[in-house]
Amino acid sequence: MNSKETLRDEDHDYGAVFVEGPISINATDLEVGENVELGSSKPWFHGRRVVELDVLARSMNCEKCGSWLRLSDIKDEVIYGMASFLYISCPSSACQHISLVPTGKKSNGKGFDINYKVCLAMINAGMGPSHLNNFLTGCNIPPVDASTLRKKQKELAPVIIEAAEASCKEAQREELECSECSELEGSFDAGWQKRGSGWSYNSHTGSSKGMEPDMACSMIQRLAEDGYTVGTLHADNDATTQSRLPRSIIKKDDKTHVKKNLSKRLYGLSKNYKQLKSAKVIPYIVRCFMYTISKHQNSKQSMKTELATIVPHIFGHHEQCSPTWCTYVKDPTKFRFKHLPNGKALSGDKLREELDKLAQNYIERADRLLNLGSTQSNESFNNSVASFAPKNRFYGGTKSLKARVSSAVMQKNEGYGWLSKICTFFSTF
Ligand SMILES: [Zn+2]
């Protein structure tokens, strides 16, 4: 009992073990049927374990005489990843047989379930083996050998990928079922792994722009092969994306990108026109445009007409302004621009000319600004991928990345219950 009492002093010792690294041995002699990475040879009463109480409770009888076993009679422990086999001696002095007691379930003759679970949990949390082990040693739980984790991940990857593909097929079917016509309306936005990625050709060109239309085209092609026609596509209004898509597809801009591009062009102009440099000016102009575009989503002509009034308004000519958003008409003497410097209109022929040109550009492609979709869901999905496979960590080029992206797909399609779906796919753990 003395040895257990010293435990409090050494509560946190797995950090040290982790540095030494676990010992790898052939475990066939332990009748577990596979080579496994064994954890540390620290005594069983050190640190913490993740235990399935139900499994443990039902195994606490002597294999030979059936007497109740006691945890205090543990003679030895062999750790398999996050689980262990405990060697417990029978308390009956006549028997003294040593029974082998597992701390968790093993399904279908594979390894301990917890070791697959911990691997899925690792993917779900966007961690890699070393992060997981930093976490475990922080809790003073024996770390899991990184090669064990990679091995489990390799086994799980095809399962996750297959499940994600199945769930995408299902989502396509549902989408078509609830769409009004026989063609799908989709949105597209590319997300990029900064370092080597599944789309490794990207990292060599150094530019992602050229890849986007190719990706959009091949996605549309693949959907077509499955019998789904994309009729309308909301995408970045990048010219290359638009020109390389099949002609039959109606191209639509999306709100986020319209806004981004407009701001970008105005900030570009601000290099030469210092009136635009004042903090509130560009956001105000962007708001004027976006308000007009949003207000006239259903009518091209009224959108065009109102877009044409914005620049004159900003330059103090309110003849065409609609009283719904310009208060000049109500009381011209008291009118001030709240968001322009000193409450005054912008001025200067050159700037006026540039802004007219800009407005004209939007007027000309008003039909693409109608019924704007949003690629916001694409962006949120791209963010989700980034949390499963953080760009600053290297999961590139391998099945690991594909499994991590598939996990993000599963989470989007199935919600947070995706983990249990994988478990039913895999077996019954
Ligand atoms: Zn016994």
Ligand SMILES: [Zn+2]
């Ligand atoms: Zn006005």
